[in-house]
Amino acid sequence: MSExxxxxxxxxxxxxxxxxxxxxxxRAFLGLWGLxxxxxxxxxxxxxxxxxxxxxxxxxxxxxxxxxxxxxxLVRHSDSPFYVVRLDATQVVALSAVCTHVRCIxxxxxxxxxxxxxxxxxxxxxxGRVLSxxxxxxxxxxxxxxxxxxxxxxx
Amino acid sequence: MSEVPRSGWVAWxxxxxxxxxxxxxxxHFGFVYTPxxxxxxxxxxxxxxxxxxxxxxxxxxxxxxxxxxxLFALEVVTGVLLAYYYRPxxxxxxxxxxxxxxxxxxxxxxxxxxAWGAWLLVLVxxxxxxxxxxxxxxxxxxxxxxxxxxxxxxxxxQSDFTGKLLTWDSRxxxxxxxxxxxxxxxxxxxxxxxxxxxxxxxxxxxxxxFYVLHAxxxxxxxxxxxxxxxxxxxxxxxxxxxxxxxxxxTSFREHLYGMWIMTTVMFGLxxxxxxxxxxxxxxxxxxxSTPSGVRPPWYMLAPYAVIEGGPGPRWVLGLxxxxxxxxxxxLPLWAPRxxxxxxxxxxxxxxxxxxxxxxxxxxxGALMEGR
Numbered sequence: 001m002s003e004x005x006x007x008x009x010x011x012x013x014x015x016x017x018x019x020x021x022x023x024x025x026x027r028a029f030l031g032l033w034g035l036x037x038x039x040x041x042x043x044x045x046x047x048x049x050x051x052x053x054x055x056x057x058x059x060x061x062x063x064x065x066x067x068x069x070x071x072x073x074l075v076r077h078s079d080s081p082f083y084v085v086r087l088d089a090t091q092v093v094a095l096s097a098v099c100t101h102v103r104c105i106x107x108x109x110x111x112x113x114x115x116x117x118x119x120x121x122x123x124x125x126x127x128g129r130v131l132s133x134x135x136x137x138x139x140x141x142x143x144x145x146x147x148x149x150x151x152x153x154x155x
Numbered sequence: 156m157s158e159v160p161r162s163g164w165v166a167w168x169x170x171x172x173x174x175x176x177x178x179x180x181x182x183h184f185g186f187v188y189t190p191x192x193x194x195x196x197x198x199x200x201x202x203x204x205x206x207x208x209x210x211x212x213x214x215x216x217x218x219x220x221x222x223x224x225x226l227f228a229l230e231v232v233t234g235v236l237l238a239y240y241y242r243p244x245x246x247x248x249x250x251x252x253x254x255x256x257x258x259x260x261x262x263x264x265x266x267x268x269x270a271w272g273a274w275l276l277v278l279v280x281x282x283x284x285x286x287x288x289x290x291x292x293x294x295x296x297x298x299x300x301x302x303x304x305x306x307x308x309x310x311x312x313q314s315d316f317t318g319k320l321l322t323w324d325s326r327x328x329x330x331x332x333x334x335x336x337x338x339x340x341x342x343x344x345x346x347x348x349x350x351x352x353x354x355x356x357x358x359x360x361x362x363x364x365f366y367v368l369h370a371x372x373x374x375x376x377x378x379x380x381x382x383x384x385x386x387x388x389x390x391x392x393x394x395x396x397x398x399x400x401x402x403x404x405t406s407f408r409e410h411l412y413g414m415w416i417m418t419t420v421m422f423g424l425x426x427x428x429x430x431x432x433x434x435x436x437x438x439x440x441x442x443x444s445t446p447s448g449v450r451p452p453w454y455m456l457a458p459y460a461v462i463e464g465g466p467g468p469r470w471v472l473g474l475x476x477x478x479x480x481x482x483x484x485x486l487p488l489w490a491p492r493x494x495x496x497x498x499x500x501x502x503x504x505x506x507x508x509x510x511x512x513x514x515x516x517x518x519x520g521a522l523m524e525g526r
Contacts, residue, residue, distance in 0.1 A: 040261050044261045044265060045236070
């Protein structure tokens with residue numbers, strides 16, 4: 001309780017004494033507990049993955065005859081909306097509708113045959129290549145198959 | 156003060172900001188029982204605080220108030236974590252709870268901690284009421300303390316009651332229905348509660364109100380009363396000087412260590428209970444089929460027994476229950492104010508009798524369900 005005299009000071013503190021060792025040990029255990037609690041809360045808070053199976057990644061879009069040549073259809077498919085564009089009588093392409101810049105939803109420019117971002121005026125051609133603007137990456141394109149007159153897109 | 160050259164991050168910070176000033180805000184909450192000289196360094200101030208003498212009798216019973224505060228903090232933390240994933244609609248309530256309990260890492264543990272923490276909190280606030288009554292701490296100058304304790308007990312019971320429904324577990328759902336039956340049987344209070352809860356039939360409107368009350372309104376009220384409790388503690392103290400003068404004196408440091416040890420033990424107990432005796436989370440509630448053997452929550456069994464089994468019409472019994480509740484709340488008004496020892500013993504005996512009656516009625520209520 002009494003104030004330790006200056007000469008006794010070095011002997012009662014520091015990691016080499018029993019008291020110092022116990023202090024370090026206590027703090028280490030408290031720190032470990034803190035880390036444990038933080039880790040537990042961390043794994044709980046990590047957003048759960050809504051992973052979809054392969055079967056669910058095959059999207060049925062609709063009949064080919066309903067999509068005119070030169071037209072595009074925006075498919076509102078959960079996290080990954082995409083465009084289906086009919087280029088000519090047989091050729092159909094599917095492109096992600098999410099801009100690679102800040103995830104705005106692209107608009108389809110019928111005259112110029114481009115996908116245009118309303119946020120920063122980034123432009124993509126129908127192969128997904130960046131024509132102009134800030135987008136850092138090309139758009140993802142998906143495999144399209146037409147079976148019995150129906151369009152399927154493999155995400 | 157002797158000028159000991161200090162080092163370390165505390166000293167580094169102290170050269171830049173006034174830590175003592177920041178620390179001194181704790182005196183508002185009554186955690187620290189002395190004025191603090193904010194011109195002095197923090198280490199000196201805390202060292203002096205630690206040596207401050209306090210009477211030994213203030214140590215152990217006070218743990219109840221500390222438990223109430225710490226369990227409340229635990230409920231807030233786990234409750235916020237649960238609220239990140241919970242969706243309060245009739246369709247999604249059970250599914251989202253099942254996601255937490257079954258799919259999320261450690262979700263079951265957080266859920267069980269929340270449930271067992273609530274159970275312990277109910278126990279603590281009820282025992283704390285008994286303790287305050289036993290030591291006569293409802294008398295002047297501690298009326299505010301008593302009112303806070305009654306309000307906190309009421310808020311905790313409400314929180315427990317509203318929280319039970321949220322999981323949409325079958326048994327919890329029907330326990331809530333049986334509990335509402337007791338509340339709605341009370342005159343005046345029943346219709347008011349029905350209005351506040353959004354109706355007598357549990358649907359989406361009622362569920363969201365239960366959720367808002369449980370997650371926002373009631374906790375804020377509890378926190379306010381907790382603050383009032385600590386703030387008034389600082390003024391009036393918790394000692395029973397008139398009854399038993401302190402024979403021993405301990406230091407504030409030892410007091411804090413004692414509380415720290417009790418807190419650790421409590422958390423150990425809580426974690427063990429959560430793992431060893433988990434609350435049941437079974438099947439989703441079906442509003443069209445009542446499982447057998449559901450009963451109101453345990454703290455509602457006594458009023459249930461009075462309402463269902465008492466002599467006379469229900470509204471008279473309801474009035475009687477309300478009168479009892481107000482008698483408890485207004486205890487400082489009618490209990491002997493300046494009590495010599497003899498009177499004090501009489502009020503203690505009356506308290507024991509009332510407690511025994513409460514337990515008997517609870518048992519009766521539980522047995523009525525067995526029929």
